[in-house]
Amino acid sequence: MFLSTVVIAIIAFIIAVAGFFLYKNYAFRNAGKKIANARYERIESLHHQLENKQTPSPEEMHRYVSNLLTREMTFLLLKKYNKTQLFPKEFYTIEKAAASNLAGWLEFPTELDACPDELEHIKRVILSLYDAQSEMYYEVFRFRINQPHWAAKNGWMLGVVGPYSTTSQPYDPPQATFSRLSKLSDNVTPEEEVQWVHETIYKAH
Numbered sequence: 001m002f003l004s005t006v007v008i009a010i011i012a013f014i015i016a017v018a019g020f021f022l023y024k025n026y027a028f029r030n031a032g033k034k035i036a037n038a039r040y041e042r043i044e045s046l047h048h049q050l051e052n053k054q055t056p057s058p059e060e061m062h063r064y065v066s067n068l069l070t071r072e073m074t075f076l077l078l079k080k081y082n083k084t085q086l087f088p089k090e091f092y093t094i095e096k097a098a099a100s101n102l103a104g105w106l107e108f109p110t111e112l113d114a115c116p117d118e119l120e121h122i123k124r125v126i127l128s129l130y131d132a133q134s135e136m137y138y139e140v141f142r143f144r145i146n147q148p149h150w151a152a153k154n155g156w157m158l159g160v161v162g163p164y165s166t167t168s169q170p171y172d173p174p175q176a177t178f179s180r181l182s183k184l185s186d187n188v189t190p191e192e193e194v195q196w197v198h199e200t201i202y203k204a205h
Helices: 002-051 058-066 068-080 094-107 150-154 190-202
Strands: 118-127 136-144 157-165
Touching: 002 058, 002 068, 058 068, 068 094, 094 118, 094 136, 094 157, 118 157, 118 190, 136 190, 157 190
Parallel strands: none
Antiparallel strands: 118 136, 136 157
């Protein structure tokens, strides 16, 4: 009788754990779908113009690329339609591309769940691995978000995007965009953050 009770308890526990992970998986996929839809809505008008062979005005293009959340998607959309010549040259840099990529990553529900209110480039950190041909680098940013967001108390936090190489082009997809939401007040240096991301995120791919 006691054994049966234990077995039933174990089975109930396994079912509960399985149900929890199934729910988390469903919630994650549902959140991903919602954010994908929201991101498309931001560039839907531009997509329709390109699809109908219309040319967006310079003012429209500047509005899209000035927004961190639409800059990267705008370039990729223009690339799809062979219209990258419309992309404003001052935004065609790895630093500008990396900033947009980080903002999009932070917006995802499993991360910051929002676009930062402020995001600034700090520096480029170079990793000389073996020789000049294998040199890699990361772009490091600081960002913060206002109340009532739960992370507002952190103040300025670090974010890392990369790695890039000497042959990288702006808007090439980085493989290790990440933030531990480390506070700058914790005296974590950009170099330390890059080393952690390179070893823990990039090398895990």
